[in-house]
Amino acid sequence: MTNSELLSSAWAQEWMKSCAAAAREHREELIELDRAIGDSDHGENVDRGFRAVVDKVAAEISSDDSTVADVLKLTAKTLMSTVGGASGPLLGTAFLRAAKAAGTGDIDASTTAALIEAALEGIMTRGKATEGEKTMVDAWAPAARAARDAADAAQSPAEVLRAASDAAAAGADATIPMVATKGRASYLGERSAGHKDPGAASSALFLAAAADAADTTGKGA
Numbered sequence: 001m002t003n004s005e006l007l008s009s010a011w012a013q014e015w016m017k018s019c020a021a022a023a024r025e026h027r028e029e030l031i032e033l034d035r036a037i038g039d040s041d042h043g044e045n046v047d048r049g050f051r052a053v054v055d056k057v058a059a060e061i062s063s064d065d066s067t068v069a070d071v072l073k074l075t076a077k078t079l080m081s082t083v084g085g086a087s088g089p090l091l092g093t094a095f096l097r098a099a100k101a102a103g104t105g106d107i108d109a110s111t112t113a114a115l116i117e118a119a120l121e122g123i124m125t126r127g128k129a130t131e132g133e134k135t136m137v138d139a140w141a142p143a144a145r146a147a148r149d150a151a152d153a154a155q156s157p158a159e160v161l162r163a164a165s166d167a168a169a170a171g172a173d174a175t176i177p178m179v180a181t182k183g184r185a186s187y188l189g190e191r192s193a194g195h196k197d198p199g200a201a202s203s204a205l206f207l208a209a210a211a212d213a214a215d216t217t218g219k220g221a
């Protein structure tokens with residue numbers, strides 16, 4: 001692998017901008033999904049959270065000597081303090097674990113997969129949900145598997161992220177028929193079936209943002 005294929009702090013910064021743009025663009029759709037099986041705040045929560053992340057990163061991260069881990073750690077801290085609801089601590093823990101997995105330098109394909117695996121582990125530890133309970137785990141778990149498969153097949157970090165993003169989108173769609181057994185939607189029991197889980201939907205958007213950011217920064221932008 002050539003050095004230009006490694007993902008750097010510039011990628012992580014672009015990822016956060018892309019998350020913020022996605023949260024803004026899909027805000028109403030996420031609100032509607034959460035209205036159906038929750039309390040309608042998910043779109044607001046992630047929009048507010050990632051807007052704050054972009055502000056913090058702009059203020060506190062120096063472009064020259066920062067690492068992927070620095071950006072992800074600041075993201076975690078900011079999401080935990082600005083996103084209300086269940087998703088704040090869950091996404092915060094995901095980014096904190098991902099920061100640890102990123103190590104101290106630029107990241108290769110295998111470390112990119114490790115970052116997604118660590119995020120999943122963090123979410124599962126914090127929320128105690130497993131796959132099939134109609135939560136964001138149903139987006140991150142297939143994403144982590146697809147990422148590892150792509151890395152094992154010697155694909156580039158950008159390809160690893162695209163594989164993860166495609167799997168997360170399919171995983172989010174697969175939550176539609178599920179009955180929720182964790183989180184607020186579980187209060188609805190069988191009536192939660194027939195709607196996409198908002199947290200799985202937003203997580204798929206955030207993984208697509210990661211892949212988009214790799215495409216952009218990988219071309220020397």
Ligand code: ADP
Pocket residue numbers: 034038039041042045084085086087088090123126127128129134135136137182183184197198199200
């Ligand atoms: P709240 O449910 O407190 O209003 P949000 O609306 O921001 O918080 O987030 C809801 C999303 O959080 C759900 O759609 C689901 O994906 C995720 N979620 C809730 N509880 C859990 C859990 N225990 N484990 C994993 N994800 C969860």
Ligand code: MG
Pocket residue numbers: 034038039040041042085184
């Ligand atoms: Mg909610």
